[in-house]
Amino acid sequence: MAAGKIDPMHQFLVQPISNRLAVGGYDLTFTNSALFMFVVLGLLWLFMLGGMRRQLVPGRWQVAVEGMVGFVDNMMRTSVGPEGRRFVPYMFSLFMFLLIANLVGVFPLAIIPGFHTFAVTSHITVTAVLAFFSFGIVLAVGFWRHGLHFFSLFVPHGAPWWLMPLIVPVEFISFMVRPFSLGLRLFVAMTAGHILLEVFGSFVVSGLNSGGAIGPVVSFLSFVMIVGVSALELLVCAIQAYVFALLTSLYINDAVNLH
Protein backbone atom coordinates (compact mmCIF):
# COMPACT_ATOMS: atom_id res chain seq x y z
CA MET A 1 0.00 0.00 0.00
CA ALA A 2 2.78 2.43 0.94
CA ALA A 3 4.69 1.69 -2.24
CA GLY A 4 3.15 3.25 -5.31
CA LYS A 5 0.02 5.31 -5.64
CA ILE A 6 -2.60 5.27 -2.88
CA ASP A 7 -6.06 4.96 -4.35
CA PRO A 8 -8.42 7.39 -2.61
CA MET A 9 -11.50 5.58 -3.93
CA HIS A 10 -10.58 2.21 -2.40
CA GLN A 11 -12.25 3.12 0.92
CA PHE A 12 -15.66 3.29 -0.76
CA LEU A 13 -15.49 -0.25 -2.13
CA VAL A 14 -18.42 -2.40 -1.06
CA GLN A 15 -16.96 -5.80 -0.28
CA PRO A 16 -18.82 -9.00 0.59
CA ILE A 17 -17.95 -10.35 4.04
CA SER A 18 -20.08 -13.49 3.90
CA ASN A 19 -20.62 -16.19 1.33
CA ARG A 20 -22.37 -15.22 -1.86
CA LEU A 21 -26.11 -15.34 -1.35
CA ALA A 22 -28.46 -14.89 -4.28
CA VAL A 23 -32.23 -15.05 -3.85
CA GLY A 24 -34.39 -14.99 -6.96
CA GLY A 25 -31.81 -13.23 -9.10
CA TYR A 26 -31.00 -10.59 -6.46
CA ASP A 27 -27.60 -10.50 -4.78
CA LEU A 28 -28.28 -10.46 -1.02
CA THR A 29 -24.68 -10.95 0.11
CA PHE A 30 -23.85 -9.46 3.51
CA THR A 31 -21.39 -6.63 2.78
CA ASN A 32 -19.34 -4.20 4.85
CA SER A 33 -21.95 -1.54 4.02
CA ALA A 34 -24.69 -3.68 5.57
CA LEU A 35 -22.46 -4.46 8.55
CA PHE A 36 -21.92 -0.77 9.31
CA MET A 37 -25.63 -0.07 8.92
CA PHE A 38 -26.18 -2.66 11.67
CA VAL A 39 -23.42 -0.97 13.71
CA VAL A 40 -25.24 2.38 13.37
CA LEU A 41 -28.52 0.72 14.32
CA GLY A 42 -26.88 -0.84 17.39
CA LEU A 43 -25.34 2.46 18.49
CA LEU A 44 -28.66 4.28 18.06
CA TRP A 45 -30.43 1.53 20.00
CA LEU A 46 -27.89 1.75 22.83
CA PHE A 47 -28.18 5.55 22.87
CA MET A 48 -31.95 5.38 23.21
CA LEU A 49 -31.83 2.52 25.73
CA GLY A 50 -29.78 4.60 28.15
CA GLY A 51 -32.17 7.52 27.93
CA MET A 52 -35.56 5.80 28.24
CA ARG A 53 -35.49 5.33 32.01
CA ARG A 54 -38.07 8.09 32.67
CA GLN A 55 -36.50 9.33 35.87
CA LEU A 56 -38.05 12.43 37.38
CA VAL A 57 -34.61 13.94 37.88
CA PRO A 58 -32.83 12.93 34.65
CA GLY A 59 -29.24 11.79 34.61
CA ARG A 60 -26.71 12.99 32.04
CA TRP A 61 -27.58 10.33 29.47
CA GLN A 62 -31.31 10.95 29.73
CA VAL A 63 -30.70 14.70 29.30
CA ALA A 64 -28.72 13.97 26.12
CA VAL A 65 -31.54 11.85 24.65
CA GLU A 66 -34.21 14.32 25.72
CA GLY A 67 -32.16 17.13 24.20
CA MET A 68 -32.00 15.37 20.81
CA VAL A 69 -35.73 14.57 20.86
CA GLY A 70 -36.52 18.15 21.88
CA PHE A 71 -34.32 19.48 19.08
CA VAL A 72 -36.14 17.47 16.39
CA ASP A 73 -39.52 18.24 17.98
CA ASN A 74 -38.72 21.96 17.97
CA MET A 75 -37.58 21.82 14.33
CA MET A 76 -40.85 20.17 13.26
CA ARG A 77 -42.94 22.62 15.29
CA THR A 78 -41.26 25.70 13.80
CA SER A 79 -41.28 24.51 10.18
CA VAL A 80 -44.57 22.57 9.96
CA GLY A 81 -46.64 23.79 12.90
CA PRO A 82 -48.67 21.79 15.43
CA GLU A 83 -49.43 19.14 12.77
CA GLY A 84 -45.70 18.44 12.50
CA ARG A 85 -45.55 16.52 15.76
CA ARG A 86 -46.99 13.48 13.98
CA PHE A 87 -43.85 13.25 11.85
CA VAL A 88 -41.40 13.50 14.76
CA PRO A 89 -40.78 9.71 15.00
CA TYR A 90 -39.79 9.50 11.33
CA MET A 91 -37.72 12.68 11.46
CA PHE A 92 -35.95 11.61 14.65
CA SER A 93 -35.03 8.21 13.18
CA LEU A 94 -33.82 9.85 9.98
CA PHE A 95 -31.77 12.54 11.69
CA MET A 96 -30.17 10.24 14.26
CA PHE A 97 -29.41 7.54 11.67
CA LEU A 98 -27.69 10.05 9.39
CA LEU A 99 -25.83 11.74 12.26
CA ILE A 100 -24.49 8.48 13.70
CA ALA A 101 -23.72 7.05 10.24
CA ASN A 102 -21.75 10.18 9.33
CA LEU A 103 -19.85 10.16 12.62
CA VAL A 104 -19.10 6.42 12.41
CA GLY A 105 -17.78 7.06 8.89
CA VAL A 106 -15.06 9.42 10.14
CA PHE A 107 -14.26 7.36 13.26
CA PRO A 108 -10.48 6.71 13.07
CA LEU A 109 -10.62 2.93 13.40
CA ALA A 110 -7.97 2.63 10.68
CA ILE A 111 -5.16 3.18 13.23
CA ILE A 112 -5.65 -0.54 13.96
CA PRO A 113 -4.12 -2.23 10.90
CA GLY A 114 -6.59 -4.20 8.84
CA PHE A 115 -9.68 -2.38 10.05
CA HIS A 116 -11.36 0.69 8.69
CA THR A 117 -14.82 2.08 9.17
CA PHE A 118 -17.11 2.30 6.18
CA ALA A 119 -19.05 5.52 5.61
CA VAL A 120 -22.55 4.24 4.87
CA THR A 121 -23.74 7.69 3.77
CA SER A 122 -20.98 8.03 1.16
CA HIS A 123 -23.01 5.87 -1.23
CA ILE A 124 -25.81 7.37 -3.25
CA THR A 125 -27.74 4.10 -3.06
CA VAL A 126 -28.20 4.66 0.69
CA THR A 127 -28.84 8.41 0.68
CA ALA A 128 -31.12 8.24 -2.36
CA VAL A 129 -33.29 5.56 -0.72
CA LEU A 130 -33.66 7.77 2.36
CA ALA A 131 -34.45 10.77 0.13
CA PHE A 132 -37.09 8.75 -1.73
CA PHE A 133 -38.63 7.73 1.62
CA SER A 134 -38.98 11.43 2.45
CA PHE A 135 -40.34 12.20 -1.00
CA GLY A 136 -42.79 9.30 -0.78
CA ILE A 137 -44.07 10.59 2.57
CA VAL A 138 -44.53 14.05 1.03
CA LEU A 139 -46.53 12.60 -1.88
CA ALA A 140 -48.61 10.26 0.31
CA VAL A 141 -49.44 12.93 2.89
CA GLY A 142 -50.14 15.53 0.22
CA PHE A 143 -52.54 13.39 -1.80
CA TRP A 144 -54.16 11.89 1.31
CA ARG A 145 -54.90 15.26 2.93
CA HIS A 146 -55.67 17.40 -0.11
CA GLY A 147 -56.56 14.98 -2.90
CA LEU A 148 -56.05 16.41 -6.36
CA HIS A 149 -55.97 19.87 -4.78
CA PHE A 150 -52.35 19.00 -3.97
CA PHE A 151 -51.46 20.08 -7.52
CA SER A 152 -52.13 23.69 -6.49
CA LEU A 153 -48.63 23.46 -5.00
CA PHE A 154 -47.39 24.24 -8.50
CA VAL A 155 -49.46 27.42 -8.78
CA PRO A 156 -48.06 30.17 -6.54
CA HIS A 157 -50.47 32.71 -5.10
CA GLY A 158 -50.62 36.17 -6.65
CA ALA A 159 -48.77 35.33 -9.85
CA PRO A 160 -50.35 36.81 -13.00
CA TRP A 161 -52.29 34.24 -15.06
CA TRP A 162 -50.31 34.82 -18.25
CA LEU A 163 -47.13 33.67 -16.48
CA MET A 164 -48.68 30.27 -15.64
CA PRO A 165 -47.35 28.38 -18.72
CA LEU A 166 -43.86 29.35 -17.53
CA ILE A 167 -44.23 29.07 -13.74
CA VAL A 168 -46.04 25.72 -13.53
CA PRO A 169 -43.39 23.69 -15.42
CA VAL A 170 -40.60 25.39 -13.46
CA GLU A 171 -42.32 24.62 -10.13
CA PHE A 172 -42.98 21.06 -11.27
CA ILE A 173 -39.33 20.51 -12.22
CA SER A 174 -38.12 22.01 -8.94
CA PHE A 175 -40.51 19.71 -7.07
CA MET A 176 -39.43 16.57 -8.94
CA VAL A 177 -35.71 17.29 -8.57
CA ARG A 178 -35.98 17.48 -4.75
CA PRO A 179 -35.24 13.82 -3.91
CA PHE A 180 -32.19 13.83 -6.18
CA SER A 181 -30.74 17.02 -4.74
CA LEU A 182 -31.46 15.78 -1.21
CA GLY A 183 -29.65 12.47 -1.73
CA LEU A 184 -26.86 13.94 -3.84
CA ARG A 185 -25.94 16.64 -1.31
CA LEU A 186 -25.32 14.25 1.57
CA PHE A 187 -23.53 11.64 -0.54
CA VAL A 188 -21.20 14.12 -2.26
CA ALA A 189 -20.38 16.03 0.92
CA MET A 190 -19.35 12.83 2.72
CA THR A 191 -17.45 11.44 -0.28
CA ALA A 192 -15.55 14.70 -0.80
CA GLY A 193 -14.50 14.88 2.85
CA HIS A 194 -13.28 11.27 2.90
CA ILE A 195 -11.32 11.70 -0.34
CA LEU A 196 -9.70 14.86 1.07
CA LEU A 197 -8.62 13.04 4.24
CA GLU A 198 -7.30 10.09 2.24
CA VAL A 199 -5.33 12.32 -0.14
CA PHE A 200 -3.63 14.23 2.68
CA GLY A 201 -2.96 10.94 4.46
CA SER A 202 -1.23 9.64 1.35
CA PHE A 203 0.85 12.84 1.28
CA VAL A 204 2.06 12.08 4.82
CA VAL A 205 3.09 8.54 3.86
CA SER A 206 4.74 9.38 0.54
CA GLY A 207 6.50 12.42 2.06
CA LEU A 208 8.13 10.24 4.71
CA ASN A 209 9.04 7.58 2.15
CA SER A 210 10.53 10.00 -0.37
CA GLY A 211 13.87 10.26 1.47
CA GLY A 212 14.51 13.85 0.35
CA ALA A 213 15.02 16.83 2.64
CA ILE A 214 11.68 18.41 1.78
CA GLY A 215 9.68 15.19 2.39
CA PRO A 216 9.31 15.41 6.20
CA VAL A 217 8.24 19.08 5.89
CA VAL A 218 5.49 18.14 3.45
CA SER A 219 4.48 15.27 5.75
CA PHE A 220 4.25 17.56 8.77
CA LEU A 221 2.23 20.21 6.93
CA SER A 222 -0.13 17.52 5.57
CA PHE A 223 -0.56 16.13 9.07
CA VAL A 224 -1.51 19.57 10.42
CA MET A 225 -3.95 19.86 7.51
CA ILE A 226 -5.49 16.46 8.40
CA VAL A 227 -6.15 17.68 11.96
CA GLY A 228 -7.92 20.79 10.63
CA VAL A 229 -9.88 18.88 7.97
CA SER A 230 -10.97 16.30 10.56
CA ALA A 231 -12.44 19.08 12.72
CA LEU A 232 -14.18 20.47 9.65
CA GLU A 233 -15.47 16.96 8.82
CA LEU A 234 -17.07 16.63 12.25
CA LEU A 235 -18.87 19.93 11.61
CA VAL A 236 -19.92 18.80 8.11
CA CYS A 237 -21.26 15.49 9.51
CA ALA A 238 -23.58 17.32 11.89
CA ILE A 239 -24.57 20.03 9.38
CA GLN A 240 -25.37 17.58 6.59
CA ALA A 241 -27.57 15.44 8.85
CA TYR A 242 -29.30 18.62 10.05
CA VAL A 243 -29.76 19.98 6.51
CA PHE A 244 -31.23 16.66 5.31
CA ALA A 245 -33.73 16.64 8.20
CA LEU A 246 -34.50 20.36 7.83
CA LEU A 247 -35.20 20.13 4.09
CA THR A 248 -37.36 17.04 4.64
CA SER A 249 -39.37 18.97 7.24
CA LEU A 250 -39.83 21.86 4.78
CA TYR A 251 -41.06 19.46 2.08
CA ILE A 252 -43.47 17.89 4.59
CA ASN A 253 -44.64 21.42 5.39
CA ASP A 254 -45.49 21.90 1.70
CA ALA A 255 -47.52 18.69 1.74
CA VAL A 256 -49.35 19.46 5.00
CA ASN A 257 -50.04 23.19 4.59
CA LEU A 258 -49.86 23.69 0.78
CA HIS A 259 -48.13 27.10 1.21
Added chain:
Amino acid sequence: MDPVSAKYIGAGIAAIGIGLAALGVGNVFGSFLEGALRNPGAADGQQGRLFIGFAGAELLGLIAFVVAILLLFVV
Protein backbone atom coordinates in the same frame (compact mmCIF):
# COMPACT_ATOMS: atom_id res chain seq x y z
CA MET B 1 -4.81 17.00 -27.81
CA ASP B 2 -4.33 13.75 -25.96
CA PRO B 3 -7.78 12.66 -24.62
CA VAL B 4 -6.36 11.77 -21.18
CA SER B 5 -4.81 15.20 -20.70
CA ALA B 6 -8.03 16.82 -21.92
CA LYS B 7 -9.83 14.83 -19.22
CA TYR B 8 -7.54 16.16 -16.51
CA ILE B 9 -7.79 19.74 -17.80
CA GLY B 10 -11.59 19.44 -17.78
CA ALA B 11 -11.55 18.18 -14.19
CA GLY B 12 -9.36 21.12 -13.20
CA ILE B 13 -11.72 23.59 -14.86
CA ALA B 14 -14.67 21.95 -13.07
CA ALA B 15 -12.87 22.59 -9.76
CA ILE B 16 -13.23 26.35 -10.35
CA GLY B 17 -16.95 25.95 -9.68
CA ILE B 18 -16.20 24.68 -6.17
CA GLY B 19 -14.30 27.89 -5.42
CA LEU B 20 -17.28 29.92 -6.64
CA ALA B 21 -19.55 27.92 -4.32
CA ALA B 22 -17.15 28.80 -1.49
CA LEU B 23 -17.82 32.48 -2.31
CA GLY B 24 -21.55 31.78 -2.16
CA VAL B 25 -21.36 29.96 1.19
CA GLY B 26 -19.22 32.73 2.64
CA ASN B 27 -21.73 35.27 1.38
CA VAL B 28 -24.62 33.40 3.05
CA PHE B 29 -22.93 33.28 6.46
CA GLY B 30 -21.44 36.77 6.14
CA SER B 31 -24.79 38.35 5.34
CA PHE B 32 -26.41 36.41 8.16
CA LEU B 33 -23.79 37.66 10.63
CA GLU B 34 -24.21 41.21 9.37
CA GLY B 35 -27.95 41.08 9.93
CA ALA B 36 -27.63 39.18 13.21
CA LEU B 37 -25.30 41.80 14.68
CA ARG B 38 -27.78 44.55 13.84
CA ASN B 39 -30.70 42.70 15.43
CA PRO B 40 -29.42 39.90 17.68
CA GLY B 41 -32.90 39.25 19.05
CA ALA B 42 -34.19 38.05 15.68
CA ALA B 43 -31.10 35.99 14.82
CA ASP B 44 -32.05 32.73 16.52
CA GLY B 45 -35.36 32.52 14.69
CA GLN B 46 -33.65 32.68 11.31
CA GLN B 47 -31.20 29.82 11.72
CA GLY B 48 -33.38 27.45 9.72
CA ARG B 49 -33.38 29.87 6.77
CA LEU B 50 -29.62 30.29 7.18
CA PHE B 51 -29.07 26.58 6.69
CA ILE B 52 -31.50 26.43 3.75
CA GLY B 53 -29.46 29.14 2.02
CA PHE B 54 -26.27 27.33 2.92
CA ALA B 55 -27.63 24.05 1.51
CA GLY B 56 -28.64 25.71 -1.75
CA ALA B 57 -25.29 27.44 -2.22
CA GLU B 58 -23.36 24.34 -1.30
CA LEU B 59 -25.30 21.99 -3.58
CA LEU B 60 -24.21 23.86 -6.70
CA GLY B 61 -20.56 23.58 -5.66
CA LEU B 62 -21.01 19.89 -4.95
CA ILE B 63 -22.40 19.39 -8.45
CA ALA B 64 -19.17 20.92 -9.80
CA PHE B 65 -17.30 18.40 -7.65
CA VAL B 66 -19.40 15.56 -9.09
CA VAL B 67 -18.51 16.73 -12.61
CA ALA B 68 -14.80 16.70 -11.71
CA ILE B 69 -15.05 13.20 -10.17
CA LEU B 70 -17.03 11.89 -13.16
CA LEU B 71 -14.35 13.21 -15.51
CA LEU B 72 -11.53 11.69 -13.46
CA PHE B 73 -12.91 8.26 -12.61
CA VAL B 74 -15.83 7.45 -14.92
CA VAL B 75 -15.18 8.93 -18.36
